[in-house]
Amino acid sequence: MRKVYQPESSKFRTCLNAVPVHQKILDGVNVVKVTREGKMQSGYFTLSEDRFTIYLTDKPLPKEGRIGYVRRPKPLFVRVTSTQAEEDEYERCIDIGSVDRIQDGQNTFRFEMYHESIGRRKSGNTGTPKKGVELDPTRCFSIIYGGERTLDMMVNDEDVTKDEIMSILEALREKYTAAKVKVNPDVLLLRQIWADVDTDRTETITSNELCKILERINFFMKKSDADKLFHSFAKMMGMDRQARKKGISFEHTVTIMHKIKRDNWAAKPVRDIFFGLFGRLMNNGTERTRVSADSFLRKLVWKKQGEANTTIEDVRSLFKFLNQVEVADVKSNLNYKASDPNAGKYIDFSRFEAHLLSIDNDIFDPSKERFDPTSMHESLSKYWISSSHNTYLTGDQIKSISSVHMYTKALHQGYRCLELDCFDGFYDENNIANPIVYHNYTMVTKIPFFDIIDCINLFLEKNPNSYPVILSLENHCTLPFQERMAIYMSAKFGDKLFIPDEEKFEEPLPSPEELKGKVLIKGRRITDKKEDYYNGPSYDTEESDDDSVIEDGHSELERDDTPLSPKKANMDRQSSTTFSPELSKITFFHGVRLNSFKAFMEKGKDCMISISESKAKKLNKYDQHRLDWIKFNQSHLSRVYPSGKRIYSSNFDPMISWSKGVQMCALNYQTNDDGRRLNDGRFRQNGSCGYVLKPPTLLSDAAPHALTVSIQVLMGSCLPKPNGDKKGEIIDPYVQVTLNDISPIDGRSIVHHERTPYVQNNGFNPIFQQDHPFKFEVENPDVAMISFTVWDRDITSKDVFIGNASIPVACIREGYRSVHLSDSHNKRNGVFECASLLVQVDIKKSQAVKMW
Numbered sequence: 001m002r003k004v005y006q007p008e009s010s011k012f013r014t015c016l017n018a019v020p021v022h023q024k025i026l027d028g029v030n031v032v033k034v035t036r037e038g039k040m041q042s043g044y045f046t047l048s049e050d051r052f053t054i055y056l057t058d059k060p061l062p063k064e065g066r067i068g069y070v071r072r073p074k075p076l077f078v079r080v081t082s083t084q085a086e087e088d089e090y091e092r093c094i095d096i097g098s099v100d101r102i103q104d105g106q107n108t109f110r111f112e113m114y115h116e117s118i119g120r121r122k123s124g125n126t127g128t129p130k131k132g133v134e135l136d137p138t139r140c141f142s143i144i145y146g147g148e149r150t151l152d153m154m155v156n157d158e159d160v161t162k163d164e165i166m167s168i169l170e171a172l173r174e175k176y177t178a179a180k181v182k183v184n185p186d187v188l189l190l191r192q193i194w195a196d197v198d199t200d201r202t203e204t205i206t207s208n209e210l211c212k213i214l215e216r217i218n219f220f221m222k223k224s225d226a227d228k229l230f231h232s233f234a235k236m237m238g239m240d241r242q243a244r245k246k247g248i249s250f251e252h253t254v255t256i257m258h259k260i261k262r263d264n265w266a267a268k269p270v271r272d273i274f275f276g277l278f279g280r281l282m283n284n285g286t287e288r289t290r291v292s293a294d295s296f297l298r299k300l301v302w303k304k305q306g307e308a309n310t311t312i313e314d315v316r317s318l319f320k321f322l323n324q325v326e327v328a329d330v331k332s333n334l335n336y337k338a339s340d341p342n343a344g345k346y347i348d349f350s351r352f353e354a355h356l357l358s359i360d361n362d363i364f365d366p367s368k369e370r371f372d373p374t375s376m377h378e379s380l381s382k383y384w385i386s387s388s389h390n391t392y393l394t395g396d397q398i399k400s401i402s403s404v405h406m407y408t409k410a411l412h413q414g415y416r417c418l419e420l421d422c423f424d425g426f427y428d429e430n431n432i433a434n435p436i437v438y439h440n441y442t443m444v445t446k447i448p449f450f451d452i453i454d455c456i457n458l459f460l461e462k463n464p465n466s467y468p469v470i471l472s473l474e475n476h477c478t479l480p481f482q483e484r485m486a487i488y489m490s491a492k493f494g495d496k497l498f499i500p501d502e503e504k505f506e507e508p509l510p511s512p513e514e515l516k517g518k519v520l521i522k523g524r525r526i527t528d529k530k531e532d533y534y535n536g537p538s539y540d541t542e543e544s545d546d547d548s549v550i551e552d553g554h555s556e557l558e559r560d561d562t563p564l565s566p567k568k569a570n571m572d573r574q575s576s577t578t579f580s581p582e583l584s585k586i587t588f589f590h591g592v593r594l595n596s597f598k599a600f601m602e603k604g605k606d607c608m609i610s611i612s613e614s615k616a617k618k619l620n621k622y623d624q625h626r627l628d629w630i631k632f633n634q635s636h637l638s639r640v641y642p643s644g645k646r647i648y649s650s651n652f653d654p655m656i657s658w659s660k661g662v663q664m665c666a667l668n669y670q671t672n673d674d675g676r677r678l679n680d681g682r683f684r685q686n687g688s689c690g691y692v693l694k695p696p697t698l699l700s701d702a703a704p705h706a707l708t709v710s711i712q713v714l715m716g717s718c719l720p721k722p723n724g725d726k727k728g729e730i731i732d733p734y735v736q737v738t739l740n741d742i743s744p745i746d747g748r749s750i751v752h753h754e755r756t757p758y759v760q761n762n763g764f765n766p767i768f769q770q771d772h773p774f775k776f777e778v779e780n781p782d783v784a785m786i787s788f789t790v791w792d793r794d795i796t797s798k799d800v801f802i803g804n805a806s807i808p809v810a811c812i813r814e815g816y817r818s819v820h821l822s823d824s825h826n827k828r829n830g831v832f833e834c835a836s837l838l839v840q841v842d843i844k845k846s847q848a849v850k851m852w
Helices: 012-018 023-027 082-092 109-122 162-180 185-197 207-216 223-236 241-246 250-263 268-278 293-302 312-322 330-335 349-356 405-412 449-462 479-496 566-575 581-585 613-619 623-632 655-659 674-682 830-834
Strands: 029-034 040-047 053-057 099-104 140-145 149-155 290-292 346-348 383-385 417-427 433-437 469-475 519-523 587-591 607-612 637-641 664-667 691-693 705-717 733-742 749-755 774-778 785-792 800-808 815-820 836-848
Touching: 012 162, 012 185, 023 040, 023 162, 029 109, 040 149, 053 149, 099 162, 109 140, 109 149, 109 405, 140 162, 149 162, 185 207, 185 250, 185 830, 207 223, 207 250, 223 241, 223 250, 268 290, 268 293, 268 349, 268 705, 290 293, 293 312, 312 346, 312 349, 330 349, 346 349, 405 417, 405 449, 417 449, 417 479, 417 664, 433 449, 433 479, 449 469, 449 479, 479 519, 479 581, 581 587, 607 613, 613 623, 613 637, 613 655, 655 733, 664 674, 674 733, 674 785, 674 800, 705 733, 705 785, 733 774, 785 836, 800 815
Parallel strands: 417 469, 469 519, 519 587, 587 607, 607 637, 637 664
Antiparallel strands: 029 040, 029 149, 040 053, 099 140, 140 149, 290 346, 383 691, 417 433, 705 774, 705 836, 733 749, 733 785, 785 800, 815 836
C-alpha cells in the first residue's frame, strides 16, 4: 500500500493545549442561562478538548461527536427574525477567536430583561415568580462575541466557580491572541470554521464537507468539480478508496485551499509585485522563488514603501518572524525552521505574500495607531473626544428600547462622552426619588438613572487607567430628583468624581492625564451671570441648545426650528424652575448661551456650547465664523449633536465640525452608517483611548499642505458573508473607496466616491480589475479621511454591507499595503480578523494652502 503523505501538523491547532483547564469545564459545567426574553433556563457550559470551541447547550455533550443541541421548535404565532435565528445558532458553538471580551456581573441587555421580568412578576403583572434559584450577581458573567452578541449565565455548579471559568477564558484569549499573529489568514479562517463543518468530530472532512467549507469561505465551485478535486488530491496524497471515505485532515484541507488560490490566480497581483520588484529570474537563471533581506530593504521598503528609517537589522528580524508563520503552502512550511541560519536572510514567495497581507503591513501607520502617553498632557480643549448621542438607545428615537448595556458597549468601544436625558421618575417605598433616563415625548422605554451610574462606575473600577469620562446631563428633573442624582453620583463615584474649583475656571482646562480615571459632569450650574442663561426653560436641553448660536448681523443663524407649543413650553417651565446646589457643585462643564465667539472667549474655560448640526453648518458658511470657531475651540469646548429630525438615529457628517476643532461630535453609535464609521476610524488613533490630539493646523496658524492620493485596489482576502453569517449565498464583492474632506479655503464639504468592478461568486480571493488608480485631491489632509468599504452586490435589492476601514489621511502609509476590515460593530474578531484588502497607494504633496 502506498504511503499516505501527511503535511506537517499545524502548531496553531494545538496552541491552546498548554492552558490548564479544570476537567469539569471539559465535561460540562451546570449553569443557568438567560434568554433574550430575560427567562432562565438550565444548561451546560463546555469547552472542547482543544480549547478552541465554547458550547452552551441544554444537555451535557457526549464525549464523542459533540454536535450542538437541536433547536427547540418555536411557539406558534411568534415571529422570529433572521437575526434571532442566527443568534440561536451561534449560541450552540462559539470559536474562541470570536470572543471580544469576558464581562463580569449582570451588565447586558438579557440581564436587564431578566430584572425587568422579575419586577413585573413581583408587581403581579405576570403572575408569581417561578420556583427555583434567582440569579446571584456574584456568580454571573457574560461572553461578548461575534460583534455584540452575548452569552449570559450564572454558574450553578459546586465544583467550579465563576472566577475560575472567567480566568481560564481570559488565559485562552491571551494565548490565542499571541498565537494567531503567526498564522496565515487562510489557516486561521479554516480553523474558525472547522468545528462547524467537522460535526462528527473525526478531525477529518469528506467530499461533501469540503463543499460546505468552500461555501463558508465564499468560493464557488460546482459539486462535481469539488468532488473531483477532493478525490484527485487524496489520490495524490496516497490515500486509497477506504481512506478517502474517512476523509482528509485539517492540514490536507489547508493545502487544497492553497491550491485553489494558486489555480484561480488569486496570487497574480502578489506575483506581479514580487517579480516586478525583484525580477523574474534569479542569478542562476531559474524562476525567482525567494528574495534576500538586502533586496527587500532597498527595492520594497525604502523605494516603494517610503520607510527610510528601516534598517537591515529590522528586515532580518522580520524575516525570522515570517519564516515561523504557518502558511497554506506546505512546501514553504518545510523549507525553514526557527534554528535555520538562513531564516533571517531570505523569504520565499509565500512568506512575501503573508507579509503583504499582515497587520505589520497595514495601511494605517502603526506609530499613529499606538497609544502615545506623551500626547496626553495638553489642555482638554486640544483634543478630539469620542462622543455619543442618546447613548441609552438601541435603535431609533421614537419607539426603540433603552438599555443600560449600551453604556457598557460605548465605553468598551472607546466613547468618552456619554449622554443621559434625565427626568423625574418615581419615589420608592423609602420615599427616595428615583430619576429615569429616556427620550422625552416618545415611546422609547425608560431605564433607571442609578443603574447607568452603577454601570459606568463598574467600568471605571475594572479599567482605572481610562481617560476621563464626560457625562452630558440633559437635565429635566425637579429639585428633589436633581439632589438625589448629585448624592448618588458623589457616593458611587467617590474620589473618581471630579469636583470643580471655581478659582481655576480662568485657567486652561486640565489635561486627560491629570483627569485619568475621573468622571466629569457637563450640565448647568448656578451662576450670578444672567447672560449665561438661555431664554426659556432653565435646564440643559438640546432643544434649547439648538437656539444657542445667534450671531450678530446674520439672520441665517437665527432660530429656524419649530417653536414649542404653549402647552409643551408651560410643561417644561413647570418641570424645573431652579438648579440643585448639590448638583451644581459637582458640575464642571457649564453650558451657556453664545452671543458671539469673541464675547465667549472672555468666559471661563469651564463654559462650553452645545449646538445642533444645522447650526454648525450655518457657522461654516462664513469665513470669519469659521476662523473664530477654530480659535474658540483652542481654549473652550464645543459639542455638536444630530438634528432632532433624525428620528431613525442616523448620523450627520462629523467632518465639518472636526475641521473647526470641535472636540465632541455626538454620534448615534448604535447606527452603522458613514458617520459612525468615520468616527471609528478617527478614534482608532492613539490606542483607541477616546482622545486624539488635534493637528497643528487647528491649534495654531499653520496652513495645511494639499495632497494627491492615488489608490489601486488589487485584491481581497478571506472576505466573509455579511455580518459574518455562517449561511447564505456566496458573495459578489466590490470595494467603494471614498474621500471625506473639508476645504480649508471656503469650508466646502468634499465627498468623492470611486468603486471597483464586482467579482462574482468569490470572496475568498477576489481580484478587482481596476482599470486605473483612483485619484483623490485632498485639500485638508490633517482632517480628511479615506474609507474602504466592501459591499456584496445584489441585483434584486440593495447592496449589503460587509466590512469597512476608515483611515485619517494623515495616518495612511504609501506603497503596497493591506487594509484590515472591521464588521458593522467596528470589531475584528471571528472571521473578520482574516478579512483584508491589498492596495497600492501613492502620495504626492503640494504647496501649503492659504486658509482664508
